[in-house]
Structures are given as C-alpha cells and as structure tokens.
Amino acid sequence: MTSATMIEVRDLTKTYGGGLFKKGYRALDGVSISVGPGSVFGLLGPNGAGKTTLVKILLGLAHKSSGDAQLFGEPVGTAEPRARVGYLPEAHRLPLYLSGRQVLELFGQMCGRDLDWVKARVPALLELVDMTGAADRKVREYSKGMQQRIGLAQALIHDPELVILDEPTDGVDPVGRAAIREVVLDLKRAGKTIFINSHLLMEVELVCDRVVIMDKGRIVKQGTIQELTPRTGRVRLELSPVPANLEHVLAGLGSNLVKSEHGCELQANDNEIDQAVDRLRAAGISIRGLEARRMNLEQAFIETVMRERA
Structure with missing residues (x-):
C-alpha cells in the first residue's frame, strides 16, 4: 500500500460457517480495491453481493478469512486508523429524546474529543448539512431526510479523513437526496475521501469518481463512470x-x-x-x-x- 492510498484491499475472502465436512458460504471471494485520497468511491451490487460484509471488515466489525485489508497503511481493526474514519450506518438509530445539537455533542465526546472542541465544531457541521434551524429540536421530530443529515454530521464530528456512508440516501425524498449529494461534493472539495455503499445508482453516478460493481462476493467490473458507461x-x-x-x-x-x-x-x-x-x-x-x-x-x-x- 502506498502512503497516498486510503483503503487498500487485496485478495480478500470471507467465508461464513463450514467445517470439516461442510462447505461454508463465501461472502467475499478474492476482492481487491484501492481508494485514493480526495475521491468519492462507489460500491454497487445487488442484495447478497458482499457489499455490507466488505464494509464491516473495513471497520473492524467482522474478521476476514484471508487476504489483506488496510486503512491508511495499517491493518483494519486496529484503533489508530479506525479513529480517522467517520461512519454512517444503514438504518442508523439516534437517541430520539436528544436534540440534533446534543446528538453531535454526545458522539463527539464518544470519539474522545474535548467537549469545548466539539461545541466549537458543531455550528459549522450544522451549517454544512443545512440543519442549523432545526439543531435544537428533538430527533423524534425530524423527517427521514433530517435524520440522515444529522447522522451525516455525526459521522463528521471528529473531523475524519475517510468517511464511509452505508446507503446514505435510502428512504430519503428527492429534495433530501439532493441535499446529501451536495454535502458529499462539499466534503470532496474539502479534501475528504468518501466511500459510498449504495443501491441508488443515479446518486452514485452523480457524485462518484470511481465505482466497483460486485456480485456473489466478487468484483465483476470497476472503473471511472466514463469507463463503465460506454x-x-x-x-x-x-x-x-x-x-x-x-x-x-x-x-x-x-x-x-x-x-x-x-x-x-x-x-x-x-x-x-x-x-x-x-x-x-x-x-x-x-x-x-x-x-x-x-x-x-x-x-x-x-x-x-x-x-x-x-
């Protein structure tokens, strides 16, 4: 892996189950990808393609069976590189009884940041995701799109270099999707690296520099949008x-x-x-x-x- 690579995966496999006389289920089968800095990278595939398994391994939430996976040149699962990653899970759940501002302050402290530092950062994040006017309302009052935007701000609270977004616009109306899309492009302009796992192909086409298409645990095609759309x-x-x-x-x-x-x-x-x-x-x-x-x-x-x- 070069110093300019944010994510490097080589010949990665993941097999669930199996044993001496039983064949396991191979969720990943020789996957290799490389993600450079300041880019927006899209991960596509039908249900069961292995996308979620790959994301879990990158975050240290699942163990690989074989192969190599690194973040910032360090093995995945170790504390130092993981601290430099922001993550928005699919179907995330935020504390409904807190306000959007309180959510950001809570997660900022959970990331190990000083409360004064977090409070100083929150206004800029609220502005970035267009939630300043709703910052002090309870999360339970938010629409799906508003919850996604606060969730995105949560993923950015500790100023990560790499942001992993799992279905960031799922269930969001067209206006909300456009707002999230603009945030992603703003992050790219700020030099952040964004890794998006999504099934909404139009959204991926509008923001991603490179795309990987997976099926049945394997990469079947990858390249720039132009390379993939002849x-x-x-x-x-x-x-x-x-x-x-x-x-x-x-x-x-x-x-x-x-x-x-x-x-x-x-x-x-x-x-x-x-x-x-x-x-x-x-x-x-x-x-x-x-x-x-x-x-x-x-x-x-x-x-x-x-x-x-x-």
Missing part, C-alpha cells in the same frame, strides 16, 4: 437552422435519424459523424452542439450483472 452509438446534433431537407443532407449516413425542433439524433459511427459534420457545414448549417450519447450507470450495472449470471 457510448451507445447514438449522437445528438444541435443545429441552426434546422433545414427542412435534413434527411436529404444526411442521406446514407448512420440510421434511425430522428428530427427535432433544435436538431436531430441518429445512430452513427465516428466516420459517419465526421461526414455528417462536413455535409452540414457545406450546406451552411451551423452546428451548435454535438453529444455522443452514453449508457447510464443503471443500464451498465444491469448489463454487467446479467452477463455474469448468464
């Missing part, structure tokens, strides 16, 4: 003006041309796109925009998992 072959052209004889101008190039008020879409390869641009310019038509359509992350995820299971 071009579909469809191209959108924004034109000015849009000629009445557009089909004639582009005759013989590509297929499935669909004309619109502002231009057109068609299925075309790179060579056909070049020819289309040349023809449009020769016809005196200005090209205001050209966009190669890409598969979204949900499509890529489904295609990857279905291919693995075929």
Whole structure:
C-alpha cells in the first residue's frame, strides 16, 4: 500500500460457517480495491453481493478469512486508523429524546474529543448539512431526510479523513437526496475521501469518481463512470437552422435519424459523424452542439450483472 492510498484491499475472502465436512458460504471471494485520497468511491451490487460484509471488515466489525485489508497503511481493526474514519450506518438509530445539537455533542465526546472542541465544531457541521434551524429540536421530530443529515454530521464530528456512508440516501425524498449529494461534493472539495455503499445508482453516478460493481462476493467490473458507461452509438446534433431537407443532407449516413425542433439524433459511427459534420457545414448549417450519447450507470450495472449470471 502506498502512503497516498486510503483503503487498500487485496485478495480478500470471507467465508461464513463450514467445517470439516461442510462447505461454508463465501461472502467475499478474492476482492481487491484501492481508494485514493480526495475521491468519492462507489460500491454497487445487488442484495447478497458482499457489499455490507466488505464494509464491516473495513471497520473492524467482522474478521476476514484471508487476504489483506488496510486503512491508511495499517491493518483494519486496529484503533489508530479506525479513529480517522467517520461512519454512517444503514438504518442508523439516534437517541430520539436528544436534540440534533446534543446528538453531535454526545458522539463527539464518544470519539474522545474535548467537549469545548466539539461545541466549537458543531455550528459549522450544522451549517454544512443545512440543519442549523432545526439543531435544537428533538430527533423524534425530524423527517427521514433530517435524520440522515444529522447522522451525516455525526459521522463528521471528529473531523475524519475517510468517511464511509452505508446507503446514505435510502428512504430519503428527492429534495433530501439532493441535499446529501451536495454535502458529499462539499466534503470532496474539502479534501475528504468518501466511500459510498449504495443501491441508488443515479446518486452514485452523480457524485462518484470511481465505482466497483460486485456480485456473489466478487468484483465483476470497476472503473471511472466514463469507463463503465460506454457510448451507445447514438449522437445528438444541435443545429441552426434546422433545414427542412435534413434527411436529404444526411442521406446514407448512420440510421434511425430522428428530427427535432433544435436538431436531430441518429445512430452513427465516428466516420459517419465526421461526414455528417462536413455535409452540414457545406450546406451552411451551423452546428451548435454535438453529444455522443452514453449508457447510464443503471443500464451498465444491469448489463454487467446479467452477463455474469448468464
């Protein structure tokens, strides 16, 4: 592991049960990942893929069967690296009788921080998660989205370098998801590293730099969002003006041309796109925009998992 790596996992396995005459259940099967600083890393997979098991091992809440897992260059489960990690569990439960401010003060002290230090930090965290106005209300009065935002502030109370978020937007309405998404991007801009385990693919696509797709305990694909979402072959052209004889101008190039008020879409390869641009310019038509359509992350995820299971 290099000094610039926050999480390093190599050939990690985890087997539950089993014995001399009984085969156990392998939840992780040779998993390897590397997460660099200042990035947002997404962990995706269907139920039973092994995502939660991996998170538990990283946090020292479960023991590996074999392989290696490190945080900040130190073995997982040891106190020093774990103190540098913030964690928001899935379906977390906060004391309902406390206010949001009291929750942060309590968890800050549980992290070993001095109360005066915690109290000085709380206002900035409340502002970060947009909870200043509700800080002194009881948690029992909070909506699901508000509880998630206070939970996120709780994960940040001790100023961790690495933040692990387990389904941070699960059950949250679109407005709440947008707010949490903005907090994640703010943390990235501040140099924090964020590790997100989620099944909400659109959220992951909007914030993550790199993504791993798991299925049946194995990594089946990983890369940047662009690497995982290949071009579909469809191209959108924004034109000015849009000629009445557009089909004639582009005759013989590509297929499935669909004309619109502002231009057109068609299925075309790179060579056909070049020819289309040349023809449009020769016809005196200005090209205001050209966009190669890409598969979204949900499509890529489904295609990857279905291919693995075929």
